[in-house]
Amino acid sequence: MISSVLVANRGEIARRVFRTARRMGIATVAVYSEADADAPHVAEADQAVLIGPAAARESYLVADKIIAAARATGAEAIHPGYGFLSENAAFAEAVIAAGLVWIGPPPAAILAMGLKDAAKALMIEAGVPVTPGYLGEDQSLARLQAEADAIGYPVLIKAVAGGGGKGMRKVDAAAGFAEALASCQREAAASFGDDKVLIEKYVTRPRHIEVQIFGDAHGEVVHLFERDCSLQRRHQKVIEEAPAPGMSAEARAAVTSAAVKAAKAVNYRGAGTVEFIADASEGLRPDRIWFMEMNTRLQVEHPVTEAVTGVDLVEWQFRVASGEPLPLRQDEITLNGHALEARLYAENPAGGFLPSIGVLEHFRMPAGIRVDSAVEEGDEVSPHYDPMIAKLIAHAPTREGASDRLAQACAEVEVWPVKTNAGFLARCLDHADFIAGDVDTGFIGARLDALAATPEPSDEALMVAAAAALGDQDGPATPWRDLTGFRLNAAPETTLRLYLDGRPVLASLPQGDVEADVLITGDEVIVFEAGEAYAFSARAPIADLDEAAGDGQIRSPMPGKVVAVSVSVGDTVTRGQVLMTLEAMKMEHGLTAPFDGEVEALLVSAGDQVSEGVSLARLKAAA
Template sequence: MFKSVLVANRGEIARRVFATARRMGLETVAVYSEADASAAHVADADRAVPIGPAAARESYLVPEKIIAAAKASGAEAIHPGYGFLSENADFADAVVAAGLIWIGPPSAAIRAMGLKDAAKALMQQAGVPVTPGYLGEDQSEATLAKEAARIGFPVLIKAVAGGGGKGMRKVERAADFDAALASCKREAAASFGDDRVLLETYVQRPRHIEVQVFGDSHGNVVHLYERDCSLQRRHQKVIEEAPAPGMDAKTRAAITGAAVKAAQAVSYVGAGTIEFIADASAGLRPDRIWFMEMNTRLQVEHPVTEMVTGLDLVEWQFRVAAGEPLPLKQDQIGLAGHAVEARLYAESPATGFLPSTGVLEHFELPPTVRADAGVQEGGEVTPFYDPMIAKLIAHAETREAALSELAEACDAVEVWPVKTNAGFLARCLDAPDFIAGDLDTGFIERNLAELAAAPEPSPAALSAAAEAAMAVDETLSPEPSPWRDLPGFRLNAEPATSTRLFLGGKPVIAALSDMAAPRSVLLTDEDEIVVFEAGEAFVFTTHPPAADEAGAAGDGAIRSPMPGKVTQISVKAGEAVKKGQALLVLEAMKMEHALTAPFEGTVDEVAVALGAQVSEGAVLVKLTAA
């Protein structure tokens, strides 16, 4: 076994790998960009090496810098984590050529499975069932449109080098195909440097089911059962679980057998995931499950597999990379209970899931479940990387118990002032149809209005805000308020009276009561009262917003909701626009965000140029209402 390992990644990913390395007595080495100099993963490591500017393409995505850092630190092995360079075959070759141990599959396997079209063709040859579609080399718009019509709408466009939901679009009708193809190609080129796509028939009630596989250099390949990742938004996984709901023994044998066959076809070594799409319109059946792609790395959702098997998959990666055989044979790998994982993102569901950035002045995760976090209180969520800040994982004897435990944990999340999707996650986990196992990849979109709606505070939350406001009033003086020294204090006052407060700029009457108060209350430096309840942070003030704040939304200025890059401009000065019409596209935190007209009117000015980097709050377009 090697004695030291460098993790070529950041955040939660690096911290997760470091945890196993420490337990095994290995020295850990972190790499970090200028934006991550004070990041949690840097503090976790025994040693840390700077590798360049904040932009990933100038730091984390530069193989030469990673290898130089390993050489400088004396690391014997490189673990790529998941994301960034983890599925880069050239990087794997470079690591080995530098005399270092590569903790991942052989570069040949990465290449064989890295392009979705080639991988599907290979799987067809190996006898693994694949989704019908178009895998051709001709990438002209005319050919792709013709093939989409042949397949029949709805059709799915997918980047051949894609992953993580990037470069993927569902197209409902022929009239929308060209625009969707252009957007897909743009995102694919930005994310993977390759804008080629394939087409697939769109399964109407798809379930996303994947199988964890592991191989070693001695020819052994095993599966570690399946995971269901069907709860998705914009093709990105939100909640994952193991085992898959409704999976019977016959179907499990078929899908895990196909997964092992797929791994054997490329002489796979290390951790990998074979992803399948299942038609759930008539329940899970062996003849209605098709191969989609293989991820030649560890997955974000691997903890649910660890919880139901009792295994440490990172330890397995280390041992296999060191040349050891797999620790267990297939018949020694058990399946116990049910595990569910929720991805906690720095984003605002109530405003279209826009990413949220800033310093985490208050950051508290529940101690009742496993929490794999990439940040800590006082840290910063920057606009340069993926907005996922933590994963919460619950394990129980039954699926119902695991869902309930995780929903309660999401309710208890406290983050400020960065916004999160904790309340949204809790509502997903509490949804009756999801609890009943009636799910597919369209579940969130069908129920989005209810799941993402801005919630209202309960009477208990209003009571907590009222008591806090009265406590503030009692402490007001020319001297600094002692209230500011009491973050997260607990409230236990008796019923007394009521007061007028403002929530989102609107007045509310908050009355004291003896109802159970929310978990905690925080006062900000601006004398805002933040009440944490059901995964949400309700912000009260004792005074109405200033006139300039109240009128900002209606002045016709379309402002950037976050730092980002302008990748498309769809209008010009003098052009008439309708409400909801796309104005421009902003790329931030690895995603495209379309900004639309809030009302019908005329474009007065386009204040930015294509390709411009803009800051949060910058005016992008000015409109005049009709």
């Protein structure tokens, strides 16, 4: 067994690997950027090494710095986590060449599965069913457009080196193909350094089914059943579960055997996931499940597999990397109950899911379930990395029980002032169609307006806010005073005007008892309800004269990089038209016109780095 491991990653996956390493008596080494100097994964490691500035390309993506850190600390092995360099064959080769143990698949397997077009060709040769599409070398717009036209719309453009939904666009008609291709290629080049794409037929009612596989150095490969990752937004997974709802024994046998066949085709070793797309228009049928790609690493959603199989997948990674055989045979791996995972992001669903950054001055996670968190109270969510701050995982004997438990857990999340998607997650889990197992990858998109909108606070929340605000008026404001269990007994009924998001609301003080968790910060009372954080103020907001005048200023909602400007000065634009594209937290965000008008000024160019709140463009309203 290896004696020490360096985790070439950050956040919750680094902490997750350290947890198993400590249990197994393996010493731990963290690497960190300047932005992560005070991060929990740094504090939890036995040793930690600074490897560069905040930008990942200058720290976490620099292989030489990570290998140097392993040598300096005497680490015996390197675990890549997921993301960053985890599926980089050159990095794996460099680790091995340095005399270190690589906790991952062989570099040849990473190469074979790393490019989607080559992987598909290999799967066809191995007899694994794949979706129809174009995998060719000719990457000209004319050829790609012609292939898409021939396949028939809708089609999916996918970066061949992609993952995590980046470099992927659905195109519904020929007219939108060129623009979608340019955006896809740009995002792929920025994320993976490779703008090559493939074209696939888009399945109209798709489900995303993936199989956890594991191989050892002795030629054995097993599967640990399937996961359903169909609840996605912009091709990024939101809620995952195991096993897949509605999966028959026949369909399970087909998909798991195909996954094992795929792994054996590349002499796979270690943890991996074979991903399939299923046409769910007539349920999960064995003949309508096709290979999509293989992720040659541990997945973000691996905890649901751990919950239903009782297997610690990180422990298996350590054992296999140390040369041991797989701990269990295929017939010894069994399913137990149902598990679901929800990804808690620092983002604002009601504001177009824009990332939210800042200090987590209040951060309370639910009890009674597994929480894999990247942060703690007092930490800062920065714009430099992925906005996922925690994973919530619930396990129960039945899908209904696990779903109920997870929905309640999401509703109990308390975070301030950073915004999160906790309420959105709870609404997804509570939706009648989700409860019925009627899911596909379009589930969220078809219901987005209802799921993303912040509901009005309940009468009880208004009462709590009024009672707390009135009770705080007699003394000086105490920032972040926690009134957990605040109780007001037999208060006289009183109507109080409060302000929520700048608009007035009337709240009645209760005649009886009120007991709730609130925060008071300055002149605001924060009430947590159903995963949402409502900020009430007793004072009327000061009008924003620029906004009140509708001055047409297009401001940056977050720090980031302008990657494209889609208009020119003098152009006529319509409300909702994309004016420019901002890249932040590893995603592209389109900034749109707030009204019909004309572009009066462009204050930035493609390639510019911008701060939050700066003016990027100015419009004047149509006459």
